[in-house]
Amino acid sequence: MTLPNPHFENSYTRVFGHGVGMNQNADAFFARFYDHFLATPEVAEMFAKTNLERQRLMLKKSVLHLVTYYATGVLTPDLQRLAERHQQLQIAPELLDVWMQALLETLREFDREVDEVVELAWCWAMAPGIAYMRQIMSQALTE
Numbered sequence: 705m706t707l708p709n710p711h712f713e714n715s716y717t718r719v720f721g722h723g724v725g726m727n728q729n730a731d732a733f734f735a736r737f738y739d740h741f742l743a744t745p746e747v748a749e750m751f752a753k754t755n756l757e758r759q760r761l762m763l764k765k766s767v768l769h770l771v772t773y774y775a776t777g778v779l780t781p782d783l784q785r786l787a788e789r790h791q792q793l794q795i796a797p798e799l800l801d802v803w804m805q806a807l808l809e810t811l812r813e814f815d816r817e818v819d820e821v822v823e824l825a826w827c828w829a830m831a832p833g834i835a836y837m838r839q840i841m842s843q844a845l846t847e
């Protein structure tokens with residue numbers, strides 16, 4: 705997969721290792737992500753009954769779905785399912801900003817070469833997937 709921005713690609717490799725898959729460091733990364741994400745009480749409430757270990761594994765995979773969308777511009781059924789699940793959960797789309805900030809806070813701790821350019825590259829990489837999720841999550845449920 706060719707990624708359009710070397711700042712993102714290099715940072716991703718520093719944090720997760722080479723290749724599209726992720727190394728063990730990713731587990732520590734996503735564990736820490738939830739520390740930051742759940743620091744917002746509104747978010748913590750929603751995860752009160754969630755098995756966080758399982759959740760971490762799923763998040764790890766779903767970040768790959770976001771990266772795939774960024775790299776290819778093609779919506780995958782995985783990403784569609786993810787957006788629909790969040791629509792069903794009736795999560796306020798504004799909370800996607802909290803999600804992104806938690807990701808950046810985690811990045812600052814895990815990428816020793818992080819700077820503003822790298823952070824922006826991550827925002828850019830996550831943006832298509834987040835925009836798609838926001839669009840679906842902003843639609844009323846039809847049932």
Ligand code: HEM
Binds near residue numbers: 747754762767793799
């Ligand atoms: C781009 C941003 C996000 C990604 C990639 C993501 C990823 C995921 C994944 C992979 C799941 C598991 C889906 C499944 O059960 O099949 C999930 C569930 C969930 N997400 Fe997100 N999420 C995002 C944003 C958010 C936000 C902003 C919130 C707001 C609090 C949120 C709250 C939840 C909740 C409550 C669940 C269900 C947990 C459970 O099953 O107990 N997510 N998310």
